[in-house]
Amino acid sequence: xxxxxxxxxxxxxxxxxxxxxxxxxxxxxxxxxxxxxxxxxxxxxxxxxxxxxxxxxxxxxxxxxxxxxxxxxxxxxxxxxxxxxxxxxxxxxxxxxxxxxxxxxx
Numbered sequence: 694x695x696x697x698x699x700x701x702x703x704x705x706x707x708x709x710x711x712x713x714x715x716x717x718x719x720x721x722x723x724x725x726x727x728x729x730x731x732x733x734x735x736x737x738x739x740x741x742x743x744x745x746x747x748x749x750x751x752x753x754x755x756x757x758x759x760x761x762x763x764x765x766x767x768x769x770x771x772x773x774x775x776x777x778x779x780x781x782x783x784x785x786x787x788x789x790x791x792x793x794x795x796x797x798x799x
Contacts, residue, residue, distance in 0.1 A: 699747035702758065702793040706740040706747070709765060709790035713737035716772060716783035729771050733783060736768035740790060747797070758794040765791035 717733030720726035743761045746754055769787035772780040 699754070699797060702790075702797045703744050703747050705786075705790040705793035706744040706761065709786040710737045710740035710744070712779075712783040712786035713740065713768060716777075716779045719777070719779045726775070729775060729780065732768040732771040736764050736787060739764050743794070755798045758798040762791040762794035762798065765794065 713733040713736045717730045717737060720730035720733065723730075739757075739761050743757055745751070746757055751757075765787040769784040769791065772784040772787065774780075
């Protein structure tokens with residue numbers, strides 16, 4: 694039943710991970726986008742893990758969600774520096790995810 698308790702956050706984390714994977718891939722190999730690609734890959738990994746933890750009712754969900762919110766904020770800030778559509782979509786998804794993660798962590 695824990696997956697229902699965390700439904701909104703799981704959905705936000707999953708959507709964020711998908712956008713981060715796409716953005717990170719689009720930025721990969723471009724020297725001027727190295728920080729963006731790195732931030733997206735880190736954020737995607739943590740969002741996937743967060744979704745898994747919440748889906749199975751893992752331990753320390755609040756701690757993980759606090760960390761996820763922080764990484765999402767960092768990724769949103771980095772992606773927000775760039776005019777690309779994929780960066781804007783990623784930044785928006787990161788902001789939504791950070792908000793949901795903070796709700797769970799509270």
